[in-house]
């Protein structure tokens with residue numbers, strides 16, 4: 297599908313921004329808010345992953361091309377969506393220019409989860425701004441984020457947005473108008489090497505350190521997050537939990553699904569039998585019993 301309100305500006309004549317972020321943090325809402333109807337939606341070549349590009353001119357007259365990247369939890373890709381996102385950011389996807397600025401969008405009410413991707417993205421060495429989206433929800437929940445401290449600790453500019461409010465991207469637009477890309481080059485970074493488990497633990501420690509300095513959340517939420525982290529990140533209990541979840545998924549697909557399947561089989565068989573008993577033989581009965589009912593059951 298293609299929506300088109302005018303033609304996109306030629307590559308090179310506009311600032312090329314990519315929206316990166318965890319699934320559900322509000323990237324598409326922000327993308328829609330900023331680009332309006334000036335969008336082109338297609339698939340990335342050779343994969344069934346949606347590619348959304350849009351364009352707009354800022355109040356200060358800067359032309360922008362914006363890419364709404366598929367949601368990702370990590371740049372160490374586990375899914376096709378994450379692989380596309382990683383490749384675009386690295387400039388390794390054919391026909392796709394490397395973005396000039398990453399707008400790393402986070403759900404401000406779930407920074408503990410969202411900052412892991414931010415820390416990974418910072419290591420790419422591209423200009424980057426951290427977007428604290430859902431800042432309305434964070435305020436309502438009593439979460440106080442010190443943007444200056446967060447910016448100092450991450451080494452990138454920090455901007456708040458509310459993607460579901462008409463002027464919710466005003467701060468981001470102002471930043472694009474007034475700031476230089478050079479100011480968004482991460483002033484420092486930290487690499488997270490080692491095996492997957494060590495990397496997750498190191499990321500978790502760094503996120504915790506930064507949040508301790510920059511965020512004050514109601515004690516109840518912190519205690520709850522700590523309890524969850526203590527279990528899912530535990531070297532033994534985390535693996536046990538994963539095994540239990542995989543077992544439950546397996547059971548749901550292969551055992552529990554038999555109950556509704558048997559029910560559907562029995563219902564359709566009795567409906568077909570009822571039709572056979574109550575309708576005169578002929579093409580209509582065959583159509584209903586062998587076509588419509590049997591077809592619904594298949």
Ligand SMILES: Nc1nc2c(ncn2[C@@H]2O[C@H](COP(=O)(O)OP(=O)(O)OP(=O)(O)O)[C@@H](O)[C@H]2O)c(=O)[nH]1
Nearest residue numbers: 318319320321322323324325367429430458459460
């Ligand atoms: N209150 C509030 N809701 C928001 C905000 N931004 C997004 N939402 C809502 O959050 C939900 C998820 O937003 P999306 O834009 O679909 O999230 P996404 O990051 O594109 O998700 P994926 O495409 O799955 O990666 C939607 O219901 C939005 O309306 C915000 O700033 N404040």
Ligand SMILES: [Mg+2]
Nearest residue numbers: 323324325367
């Ligand atoms: Mg989206």
